[in-house]
Amino acid sequence: MHVAIPLYPGFTALDAVGPYTVLAFAPGVTVTFVAGEAGPVTDDRGTLTLTATAGYADLPRPDVVVVPGGVGTFAALEDRALVDWIRTAHEHARWTTSVCSGSLLLGAAGLLGGLKATTHWAVLDHLSRYGAEPVSERVVTQGRIVTAAGVSAGIDMALALLAAASDEETARAVQLVIEYDPEPPFPMDRGLAERAIGLLV
């Protein structure tokens, strides 16, 4: 199974690396970071650089696509090469997935019309621009399209995807490898939304 994760300037690192780590530990799975052309791509903090090892033209038919989000998503919506690649890759992909604001790129590629979808809470209402029905859930599966909520939700999504793509025991073994038995130190405090959005800009 070949998984492609497109990178664009201003992606959020954990959006890409959470699903990457889950899927790359699974047997028989190859994960490739792709971009317009192979080379370094820097995240939305400006301090992490991941290497894309293939260009879009090198990997037109991955089995699975995982589109990360990030502060750079809005600029990426204008990146025709990226949006066109998502659209054409989806034609043959077994699953096309997103983390966080990555779902807006699925929307721009025309994949979300009439479907339920999710994204980062701060941009949930943007989904309706693409004909999607925004839902506030951790992971939303609609046939071959799977969207996840913000940033860390990509880990949950990738484990569920792996169970569907291979078998549940494999997914459970990977969950054990990454010791994913989370103990968040605080409850989610949605009253801090304004302060949180301030950290994004």
Added chain:
Amino acid sequence: MHVAIPLYPGFTALDAVGPYTVLAFAPGVTVTFVAGEAGPVTDDRGTLTLTATAGYADLPRPDVVVVPGGVGTFAALEDRALVDWIRTAHEHARWTTSVCSGSLLLGAAGLLGGLKATTHWAVLDHLSRYGAEPVSERVVTQGRIVTAAGVSAGIDMALALLAAASDEETARAVQLVIEYDPEPPFPMDRGLAERAIGLLV
């Protein structure tokens, strides 16, 4: 606050990028990936390459050190430049921390003698080689030394560290930014330990 994350060949991507993403979203925090010398470093799956933007000599006195683990940790234990940098950086650091098998590197640097510490479940008994008392907890704080369990535990550790380094509201705001309200699809199944270890080699 300057955070340094040392990278070495065969680190586990999420060990480094989980804490990175948490800390890099916090106001007033700069995170730098360091290595023997600046340049690309590849992870333990062989398919993810992160760029170290500084060498150890460029960053001798970070405020916080976060040492990731990975399949490459055992080889890294013989990397004198890395182990010596951890030892000397700790002399002035406010906190020296590890994720997963990264704690073995703290042990090799002589920092764990007589302290409780944790690591990835698969190597927990190795900690006693360094005079540490292995404990099976998610995050273990002993003064200026904080060790976390396997891979994903670095996210929990970094949020707790951020609350201590700044204030709890900042940590809660970052937790909201990364929408860290996890829903693991499966319970932890420790009966799959042998299968999980098979995925690591």
